Amino acid sequence: MPKVFLKKLNARLQGGHPWIYENEIGRVEGDYENGDLVDVFRPDGSFFGKGYVNDRSLIRVRLLTRKNEKIDEVFFEERIKRALELRKRLVKDTDAFRVVHSEGDFLPGLVVDKYRDYLVVQFTTLGMEKLKEKVIDSLLKIFEPAGIYEKSVGSFREKEGLQDFEGWIYGNGPELIEFEMNGLKFLADLKGQKTGAFLDQRENARMVIDFSDGKVCLDVFSYTGNFAAHLLRGGAKHVTLIDYSERALEVAKEILMMNGFEGKFELINANAFDLLKVFDKDGKVFDLVVLDPPSFAKSAKSLENAKRGYKEVNLRAVRVLKKPGILVTSSCTQVVSEETFKEILVEVSQDTKTILTVLKRGGQPSDHPVTLNIPETNYLKFFILQVEKR
Ligand SMILES: C[S@@+](CC[C@H](N)C(=O)[O-])C[C@H]1O[C@@H](n2cnc3c(N)ncnc32)[C@H](O)[C@@H]1O
The missing domain is CATH 3.30.750.80 (RNA methyltransferase domain (HRMD) like)
Structure with missing residues (x-):
């Protein structure tokens, strides 16, 4: 087994973080091919852990274990x-x-x-x-x-x-696998995004049930209608779904029909940023808006872009809300912290002369565990906000 010797031990690695960066490695003994298992040693030569290596990645080694055990x-x-x-x-x-x-x-x-x-x-x-x-x-x-x-x-x-x-x-x-969630029927689309469904929004979506009775709602970045289905289950009068994936909307239709929501929804295949602008110009308003955009940054390098994206889309959503109204907003961009996300929302409230009150806050469900020693495992932020005129 090739041996990787750490240059020094830092608090992050000692505290259980599994990533060893290129610049944390002192020397290597033995040959390896990318992807091979390696043993990792402390600078004093004692065993530290076992993981796999890849020279193509800045994260040179990802540790699988701190024990000297077989990976079988x-x-x-x-x-x-x-x-x-x-x-x-x-x-x-x-x-x-x-x-x-x-x-x-x-x-x-x-x-x-x-x-x-x-x-x-x-x-x-x-x-x-x-x-x-x-x-x-x-x-x-x-x-x-x-x-x-x-x-x-x-x-x-x-x-x-x-x-x-x-x-x-x-x-x-099947290409579409049926499953149940919060008393609703769903389909995981194997030809769709993620592994077929966004299971990380299960508990957050359940929370919207309590806020939708009799409401006219907008589900922006709907994918296959997870939030829309929960809103309708809570008694929403009508939900408009927006997504730029035509296939996602076709599956959304099937899911909403399976749950008996015929006639209570409209599907719009469009760019959400553009359409929200059009709604605003036309004076179209909603009682409740859900925003669940895709990740806006894959790394810290694009943090500023991501912040601009969140500001823009939340601004546009608040503009098409009745006041008082409800904004359900999430961010799955790992490099945008909860603090930063809240700062962006405060800026939105200042620009729109509104007050935002937290009715519920969410995050990742327990099957997407957040490990405090590995901050990168924490990515999903979620708020249900009451939006009022200042
Ligand atoms: C995070 S997913 C939404 C997941 C969904 N809320 C759920 O719980 O299943 C983001 C969705 O936004 C869509 N999308 C990305 N950029 C878009 C854009 N500019 N306009 C409209 N839809 C967009 C993607 O097709 C994807 O379905």
Whole structure:
């Protein structure tokens, strides 16, 4: 096994963070290929941990364990069972949940979502890709699924030197997998985004049920209508969904019809930024607006851009709200902290001469664990705000 020696031990690494950056490495003994397992040693030569290496990434090594143990099926079985144990008491009212959330479950580079009897897996790093067989063997043993779909697609793959891949790697199943959440029927679209659905909004979406009775609502960046379905379940009079993915809206229609919401929604295939501007110009107003935009920055380099994006879209949403009205707003951009997000919202309130009162706050559900020692596991911010004229 190749040996990687740390230059020095810092508080972050000592405190349990699994990433070793290029400039934290002193020397390397032995040859390796990118993606191989390596043993990591402290500067004094004592064993520190085991992980996988990739020279293409600034995060040179991602640690899998601090113990000198074998990385085999048994290792993955133990890690996955630990993750399942955490979820047992906390994941409620659904037959779909995230089984493995990468670093949040001490399995960097691996995402596993379960939709009823099916698993959808995502390998985001070369190191984890090389361990695929062991991962899949342990998943088969634990879950005995009807099928495993691999959806390893995204820009992160290219950075690691990997090509996109998607398809059934075990068994077979439908393109749209039915599942239930908060008493509603949903479909995970394997040809859609993420692993098919945005499971991270499950608890936040449930919160909107209490605010939608009799309301005329707008679900901006709707994807397949997760928030829209919850709003209608809460008794919303009507919901308009906006997304620029035509396919997402087709699936949204199917989902809303499956739940008996015929005639209570409108689907608009458009760029949300442009359409909100048009609504504002035409004087169109809503009682409640949901904003769930995509991530606006992949790294700290684009933080300023992301801040501008959030300001712009929240401004436009507040402009099309009746006052008082309700703004449901979220940010999934990891580099935008909750503090920064709140500062942006305060700027929006100043520019629109409104007062924003927090009615509910949310975040990631427990199947997308936030580990305090790994700040990067914390990405989702969510507020339900009362918007009033100042
Ligand atoms: C984070 S997802 C929304 C997830 C959804 N709220 C849910 O809970 O399932 C963001 C969505 O925004 C859409 N989108 C991205 N940029 C857009 C734009 N400029 N205009 C309209 N839709 C956009 C994407 O197609 C995607 O469906």
